[in-house]
Amino acid sequence: MKLVIAATALCTGLVQAQAQAPQAPGRGMTQAAQPTGPVVHHPIPRTADGKPDLTGTWQSGGVSITGEAGAPPIHPLPPIDAHPIKREPLAYKPEYDAKRKSLTTLDDPTLECLLPGVPRIQTEPMPLEIVQTPKEVVILYESFRAWRRIPINAKLEHPDDLTPTWMGDSVGRWEGDTLVVDTVGFNDKTWIAGNGTIHSEKMHVLERYTLNDDGSMSWAATVDDPVVLTKPYSTGAVFRAPIDVRVEEYECIENNPDPGHMKKAAELEKSKK
Amino acid sequence: MKHAFPSALAVVTLLLASLLMAPPATAHHSFAAEYDSHDLITLTGVITEVDWTNPHTYVHVNVKDAAGKVTDWALEGYPPNTLKRTGFARAALKEGDTITITAYKSKDGSHTGAGREITFADGSKKFLGPEGR
Numbered sequence: 113m114k115l116v117i118a119a120t121a122l123c124t125g126l127v128q129a130q131a132q133a134p135q136a137p138g139r140g141m142t143q144a145a146q147p148t149g150p151v152v153h154h155p156i157p158r159t160a161d162g163k164p165d166l167t168g169t170w171q172s173g174g175v176s177i178t179g180e181a182g183a184p185p186i187h188p189l190p191p192i193d194a195h196p197i198k199r200e201p202l203a204y205k206p207e208y209d210a211k212r213k214s215l216t217t218l219d220d221p222t223l224e225c226l227l228p229g230v231p232r233i234q235t236e237p238m239p240l241e242i243v244q245t246p247k248e249v250v251i252l253y254e255s256f257r258a259w260r261r262i263p264i265n266a267k268l269e270h271p272d273d274l275t276p277t278w279m280g281d282s283v284g285r286w287e288g289d290t291l292v293v294d295t296v297g298f299n300d301k302t303w304i305a306g307n308g309t310i311h312s313e314k315m316h317v318l319e320r321y322t323l324n325d326d327g328s329m330s331w332a333a334t335v336d337d338p339v340v341l342t343k344p345y346s347t348g349a350v351f352r353a354p355i356d357v358r359v360e361e362y363e364c365i366e367n368n369p370d371p372g373h374m375k376k377a378a379e380l381e382k383s384k385k
Numbered sequence: 386m387k388h389a390f391p392s393a394l395a396v397v398t399l400l401l402a403s404l405l406m407a408p409p410a411t412a413h414h415s416f417a418a419e420y421d422s423h424d425l426i427t428l429t430g431v432i433t434e435v436d437w438t439n440p441h442t443y444v445h446v447n448v449k450d451a452a453g454k455v456t457d458w459a460l461e462g463y464p465p466n467t468l469k470r471t472g473f474a475r476a477a478l479k480e481g482d483t484i485t486i487t488a489y490k491s492k493d494g495s496h497t498g499a500g501r502e503i504t505f506a507d508g509s510k511k512f513l514g515p516e517g518r
Contacts, residue, residue: 175463175467175471175515176466179471180471186470186471187470216418217414220414222413223413225413238464357470360466361466362466363439364413364440366438367436367440367441367443368413368440368441370413370414370419373419373491373493373495373497374414374415374419374493377492377493380494
């Protein structure tokens with residue numbers, strides 16, 4: 113029974129919440145610990161206009177909130193319910209699949225500290241802060257010092273003078289208690305979800321942000337691209353709001369010798385063959 | 386302290402965790418393309434310089450071999466903000482101090498590596514970077 117509960121919890125994104133194990137730092141291997149207590153339910157916070165209040169600093173995973181494997185987290189998080197994440201794989205048209213497979217991590221734009229785009233930036237292992245007003249929602253990302261301004265617009269209309277950008281143009285509206293964010297106007301230089309996952313300027317991302325009554329936030333994204341994909345791709349994550357964690361500066365281009373090392377390693381590898 | 390964790394459960398959860406941990410631990414580059422997760426070395430030397438920089442921190446250590454030859458190693462770590470959040474302050478690294486550090490060697494043949502665990506002179510330990518993968 114315990115096994116089933118633990119497995120279910122892990123399958124549904126609780127991994128981040130449970131990386132606690134009664135072990136000394138630096139010893140032993142990864143162990144997922146059991147929740148530290150019961151899930152506490154309470155009404156979701158709301159702003160003066162009655163909308164769910166997404167304000168706060170959130171993170172979907174990463175060492176800085178979960179702690180090292182085998183060590184107690186520095187910012188312990190209470191247990192939460194299982195929140196299923198809908199996932200649909202990336203399905204490329206054959207010609208784009210071939211191009212995708214020809215790319216390596218050396219081609220990753222983020223290796224050169226370029227913006228990761230949407231949805232990729234959401235699950236970077238650093239916190240993001242949501243600032244909410246009745247007229248707009250702003251997301252400040254520690255990763256890559258990025259930001260997104262999301263004006264609230266019932267018709268989800270974008271400006272008609274868009275030129276392609278790394279993070280695209282976002283507009284949002286409330287559908288019940290869910291913030292729906294519609295983003296278009298991307299360039300074709302970012303990757304959707306990791307290695308070689310290219311897209312075109314026609315990419316369209318629809319995100320849903322929903323507060324849960326256990327203090328977590330579910331985020332779901334559907335990515336459509338009629339040029340390169342044969343059907344929409346879906347991903348998501350459960351975000352937690354750790355105390356005492358705030359978004360801080362991250363100037364990625366400051367000191368980045370990694371591309372040089374990786375190129376040299378790739379050349380060495382090639383010369384061995 | 387004994388763990389009340391059945392080993393079968395630990396194994397299953399470990400497997401699931403490794404399959405389902407979606408967010409990568411490094412923000413901007415692939416670990417495997419730069420470092421060899423099967424080549425974990427242990428170095429003891431004197432800290433000569435600390436780069437408390439993004440996207441990664443670097444600890445420079447002068448390591449003397451048996452013949453007395455000194456080599457400068459640069460070991461990469463988590464970004465400053467992540468280290469701070471895991472309780473690793475910049476002040477913990479002092480130029481001139483002797484440390485022992487484990488690191489996954491760079492695949493490019495240079496004297497660089499992905500730092501993993503630092504053991505300080507007083508025996509205390511801190512993680513500088515992620516487990517190899």
